[in-house]
Amino acid sequence: MPEPALSDALLRLARSVATEAAELAASRRSEGVEVAATKSSLVDVVTHTDREVEEFIRARLAAERPGDGFFGEEGAPDDSTTGLTWVVDPIDGTVNFLYGIPQWAVSIAVVENGPDPQRWRALAACVVNPLAGEVYEARLGGGAWLSGRRLAVSTPASLEQSLVGTGFSYDSDRRVEQAAILGRLIGRVRDIRRMGAASLDLCAVAAGRLDAYVERGLKPWDHAAGVLIAAEAGAVLQGEDGRAPDEALTVAVAPQIADELITALADARF
16 A cells, blocks of 8 residues: 555545546637547547646646656557556547537556556545546545545445446447447346446446446556546446456446346346
């Protein structure tokens, strides 16, 4: 366990930078948004603001913590000489951002042991949704918080009474497959939500707004902060075959329904 003073300092920095970056992104959104490029498909977009916000975050962190690594969505990674790496999504929910849907966030986490989710240990994290005025944060062993209120996961009575979040691939063929999978799952839960920003979905589990969240294909920057926040709120977190969450699978779930959900996912061939 890192020294509490270090974890507190890292969390303060994550909160400060994420809040400033979110304010910058919101300001740019009010001025209008242009698509700068597409990535894996025509629906996988990056805006000029994504790039501007990531460069802002990179510069702020480098000024405060020279030597730390940086692993963001839009630019080349920087190696670490300190053992710490900042894992950053400058705008999680870019399509929501593009369309003016107020479900997007700046997500920042700091991890030790490098940028591989199977090896890292997240120390501090912050996710900011500026349009909702919400700041989610956590440090390892310090609990999860939303704007000063301590978070705790829900306590659903059963899987059948549980609200489950998920997301879809940018690949159209894969989305068709996912729709069929959800058709096999939806009859076993209260309902399913797809809101379009993984970091906020994981924070929704932490806040008890979702009872579970499941998705395949998340990149490290999509889940680094949200996984720590959900875990510190009491969620069960796991990936494929019981490993840590990663691109293969990310599951965050209230403990009461964890076993039921894992069985239902297997039955649905999720």
